[in-house]
Amino acid sequence: MTRRPALPLLALCAALAGPAxxxxxxxxxxxxxxxxxxxxxxxxxxxxxCGTIGIASDGQLVASRxxxxxxxxCRPSRLPRGARPLASFHxxxxxxxxxDSELPSPxxxxxxxxxxxxxxxxxxxxxxxxNDSVMGTTRLICGPYCxxxxxAFGDGAWGYPAPFYTLQGLSDRLLPGANEVGPPxxxx
Numbered sequence: 001m002t003r004r005p006a007l008p009l010l011a012l013c014a015a016l017a018g019p020a021x022x023x024x025x026x027x028x029x030x031x032x033x034x035x036x037x038x039x040x041x042x043x044x045x046x047x048x049x050c051g052t053i054g055i056a057s058d059g060q061l062v063a064s065r066x067x068x069x070x071x072x073x074c075r076p077s078r079l080p081r082g083a084r085p086l087a088s089f090h091x092x093x094x095x096x097x098x099x100d101s102e103l104p105s106p107x108x109x110x111x112x113x114x115x116x117x118x119x120x121x122x123x124x125x126x127x128x129x130x131n132d133s134v135m136g137t138t139r140l141i142c143g144p145y146c147x148x149x150x151x152a153f154g155d156g157a158w159g160y161p162a163p164f165y166t167l168q169g170l171s172d173r174l175l176p177g178a179n180e181v182g183p184p185x186x187x188x
Contacts, residue, residue, distance in 0.1 A: 026061060027053060027061065027086060027087060028120075028130070028141060030053060030061045030063070031053060031087065031089050031120040031128075032120075032128060032141075032142075032147065034051070034053070034063055034066070034089055035089060035091060035120065035122035035128065035147055036147050036148060038066055038091050038122070039091060039122060039126070039147055039148040039149075039150075040148060042091035042092075042093055042094070042122075043093070043094045043095075043124065043150045043151075044094075045068065045093075046071060046093050046094040047068050047069055047070060047071060047074075047093055048068075048069040048070065048071070048072070048073060048074040048090050048091050048092060048093050049066045049067065049068055049069065049074065049090065049091045050066065050067055050069055050074035050075070050076045050088065050089065050090035050091070051063050051064040051065065051066045051067060051076045051077060051088070051089055051090075052064045052076045052077070052078075052079050052085050052087070052088055052089070052117070053085070053086050053087045053088075053089060053120075054079040054080075054083035054084050054085045054086055055083060055084050055086055056080065056082060056083045057082050057083075061086075062079060062080055062083050063079075063089070064076055064077040064078055064079050064080075065077045069090070071093050072093070072099075074090050076088060076090075085115075085117050086117060086118065087112075087117050087118040087119055087120055088111070088112055088115070088117055088118075088119040088120070088131075089119065089120040089121075089122075090108075090119075090120075090121060090122070091121075091122045092121065092122065092123045092124055093124070094124060094150050094152065095124035095125070095150040095152045095153040095154070096124075097154060097157045100158040100173060100174075101123055101124055102123045102124070102125050102127055102155075102158065102161050103121075103123065103127070103129060103138065103140075103161045103165065103170070103173075104119070104121045104129050104131055104138045104165075104170065105170065106167060106170040106171045106174070108121055108131060108138075109131050109133075109136065109137075109138055109167050109170060110167065112131045112133045113131075113133045113136055113167075115133070116133055117133055118130065118131055118132055118133050119131035119133070120141075121138075122147050123147075124149065124150040124152075124153050125144045125145070125149050125150070125153045125155055126144050126145040126146055126147040126148060126149035126153070127140060127142065127143055127144055127146065127147070127161070128140075128141040128142050128146055128147055129141065136166060136167045137164065137165065137166050137167070138164070138165050138170065139163060139164045139165075140161070140163040140164070158173075
């Protein structure tokens with residue numbers, strides 16, 4: 001279990017008098033740290049690693065123990081007793097040119113939506129994505145190499161991802177011809 005004080009998050013929650021959102025900088029930083037630590041193991045094992053980020057009753061961010069999954073799926077461990085879940089997190093295993101793994105899959109986003117929590121996804125190219133479970137969207141937090149990247153990674157094999165997708169947009173990427181390889185987006 002990983003713990004980190006969430007004082008800025010508590011102040012924000014108190015000011016808004018509502019539930020915390022995973023977009024808060026403290027949670028993004030916490031997720032980025034967790035996924036940075038998992039990337040190397042994920043590449044070496046060619047498996048996804050996953051878990052859940054929550055907030056403990058004392059206001060600290062906590063994470064479940066990272067669990068080793070399959071090449072294309074993972075079931076997270078439970079949070080410590082009394083912690084409230086805020087977001088999922090998982091890696092996307094090692095680079096595979098035959099897999100469109102540089103963004104969340106439709107199933108990744110659907111899973112977060114069905115659980116009612118947001119999510120963070122790390123890719124073999126070192127991208128970090130945020131799944132918004134309420135809006136049914138995913139957005140790029142940071143581009144290639146902002147997290148450790150698989151040394152075998154080759155950017156652009158499936159085209160260059162846009163910085164934002166709806167659930168339908170993710171599904172559309174799976175259609176034949178949807179990923180024509182072209183130059184990287186100019187917003188990088």
